[in-house]
Amino acid sequence: MTLPKAHNKPIRFFKGGVLHTLHDVAPDRTLLEVLREDLHQAGTKEGCGEGDCGACTVVLGSLQAGKLQTRAVNSCIKLAHSVDGMALWTVEDLAAPDGRLHPAQEALVQCHGSQCGFCTPGFVMSMAALCEQVGAKPITRDIAQHALSGNLCRCTGYRPILDAACRMQTLPPMALDTPALRQQLKDLARSAAAETAPLTKPAKAAKSAAGLRPGSARPFAQQTDSAYLAPTSLPELLTLRHAHPDAQLVAGCTDVGLWVTKQHRQFARVLDTTRVAELRQVERYSHHIAIGAAVSLQDAFAALVKDRPQLQSFADRFAGLPVRNAGTLGGNVANGSPIGDSMPLLIALGSNVVLASVRGYREMPLEALYTGYRQNCMAADEVLAYIKVPRPQRGELAHAYKISKRTEDDISAVCLALQLHLQGGKVVRASIGAGGVAATPVRASATEAALRGQAWTEATVQLAMDTLRAEFSPISDMRASGNYRRQVLGNLLWRFWLESQGHIATDIHRLDLELHA
Ligand SMILES: Cc1cc2nc3c(=O)[nH]c(=O)nc-3n(C[C@H](O)[C@H](O)[C@H](O)COP(=O)(O)OP(=O)(O)OC[C@H]3O[C@@H](n4cnc5c(N)ncnc54)[C@H](O)[C@@H]3O)c2cc1C
Ligand code: FES
Ligand code: FES
Numbered sequence: 001m002t003l004p005k006a007h008n009k010p011i012r013f014f015k016g017g018v019l020h021t022l023h024d025v026a027p028d029r030t031l032l033e034v035l036r037e038d039l040h041q042a043g044t045k046e047g048c049g050e051g052d053c054g055a056c057t058v059v060l061g062s063l064q065a066g067k068l069q070t071r072a073v074n075s076c077i078k079l080a081h082s083v084d085g086m087a088l089w090t091v092e093d094l095a096a097p098d099g100r101l102h103p104a105q106e107a108l109v110q111c112h113g114s115q116c117g118f119c120t121p122g123f124v125m126s127m128a129a130l131c132e133q134v135g136a137k138p139i140t141r142d143i144a145q146h147a148l149s150g151n152l153c154r155c156t157g158y159r160p161i162l163d164a165a166c167r168m169q170t171l172p173p174m175a176l177d178t179p180a181l182r183q184q185l186k187d188l189a190r191s192a193a194a195e196t197a198p199l200t201k202p203a204k205a206a207k208s209a210a211g212l213r214p215g216s217a218r219p220f221a222q223q224t225d226s227a228y229l230a231p232t233s234l235p236e237l238l239t240l241r242h243a244h245p246d247a248q249l250v251a252g253c254t255d256v257g258l259w260v261t262k263q264h265r266q267f268a269r270v271l272d273t274t275r276v277a278e279l280r281q282v283e284r285y286s287h288h289i290a291i292g293a294a295v296s297l298q299d300a301f302a303a304l305v306k307d308r309p310q311l312q313s314f315a316d317r318f319a320g321l322p323v324r325n326a327g328t329l330g331g332n333v334a335n336g337s338p339i340g341d342s343m344p345l346l347i348a349l350g351s352n353v354v355l356a357s358v359r360g361y362r363e364m365p366l367e368a369l370y371t372g373y374r375q376n377c378m379a380a381d382e383v384l385a386y387i388k389v390p391r392p393q394r395g396e397l398a399h400a401y402k403i404s405k406r407t408e409d410d411i412s413a414v415c416l417a418l419q420l421h422l423q424g425g426k427v428v429r430a431s432i433g434a435g436g437v438a439a440t441p442v443r444a445s446a447t448e449a450a451l452r453g454q455a456w457t458e459a460t461v462q463l464a465m466d467t468l469r470a471e472f473s474p475i476s477d478m479r480a481s482g483n484y485r486r487q488v489l490g491n492l493l494w495r496f497w498l499e500s501q502g503h504i505a506t507d508i509h510r511l512d513l514e515l516h517a
Pocket of ligand 2: 045046047048049050051052053054055056057074075076077
């Protein structure tokens, strides 16, 4: 199919400190394609092409509130235009001009961390990002494992690779010249802003616990003819969404990227939410936190964990680090997969979503967003703007559990999140979200009713387990059978009960995975 050609703005980014300008790159071209085919930088490998193996890992640098942030991402599912204005490093950019290896590379050599070498550039990039991020903090095995959670190796085995990640810090450092890079990025942003200055000043999209003001509907004419639209303010995004309801809306592209690489879908125009300042913020109010739809999964979970530290192990189970760095909370919620992980948790915590368009805002409980399998009630000119998550109150018991075949980088077979409020040993409020058991993420209303007003005892829990197993009719698929899913749902409620009684040994996330050689 030939799609009508829209105007492609040039992409400008620093790679290894050198400014690159690429012209006429189609909006749905991936960063990996551009690196390998246009820039002939073939060190970055393609393994799976779907964000799973990490062979394509690169490091991106961008300014966040004036500070340089470096993060490892999968280039195979990242759209090339999304790195406009950023700094980028591939494995070709790490060694010094005199040939001295970066500590990540040298440590892999010393620890025999590579056999066929296909995965190695990806590991090197994740390790280089870790090196940059930890500074002087010692890299433990646990930290290394976390940083490498998005990288698979088929032949070396992980022990020497983890050894190498821990050894990096003992080698002569090769740190970035951060002040110079910050200046380069600022200059680049300034020149881009001068070229694409909006015709009208965006209205301030004020947001508070009480209410939200709609965005300006005035045109931002200099942006609108571009095939890759990357607005920087909410009013601008809403105006563009109104003007281009057919444009493919993208955030981190960790779902949409697979539509490109696996389903070969083409987009004549893309509308990217990830530069919209209002949508990249987490705001804390006394009763709730408002998480912008374009906040990365990594930052969104950090915000949730700040209020409820017990959720850390659940947060770490979401994909691998490069996917959490690129993907957003808004993308997970809007995509509405029945096996998406954030929604059961957000439902259990009583979260609302705020949808925005040039017509105004509307707010609803998260579960009300979904109308069917991967369908939602968002109008063609609407975007998901914020997710509002209530803060914990006294007497809250809350946890979330994910059951998948692999611990890291795997999709749920079943996900269950629970929040109870206890008073005098009685359940006064129960809120339960479930994934993998219906066509959409769902609230377990019957089980909530079975718990409400009851004493929090083993007998109550046993009855509620029966209700929970009977409440849904999950399908059987490659991840699990319907019967298994039903059984596990009840078992997870049992685990929640045991944990509430102090039997923490049932929590597998608390096992010490440290290897003692
Ligand atoms: C290897 C791998 C592992 C994964 N593991 C998990 C996992 O463990 N758990 C899990 O739940 N998911 C997982 N995912 C899926 C994916 O990472 C998440 O769904 C992610 O949150 C999507 O966010 P995104 O920003 O990348 O969305 P995108 O891919 O950019 O967009 C997804 C959808 O949301 C829409 N959208 C995005 N932002 C908005 C907005 N503001 N308003 C309206 N619509 C919007 C897009 O139009 C699109 O339809 C995994 C993906 C990969 C590749
Ligand atoms: S090629 Fe496997 S994650 Fe990108
Ligand atoms: S060295 Fe061969 S896949 Fe890792």
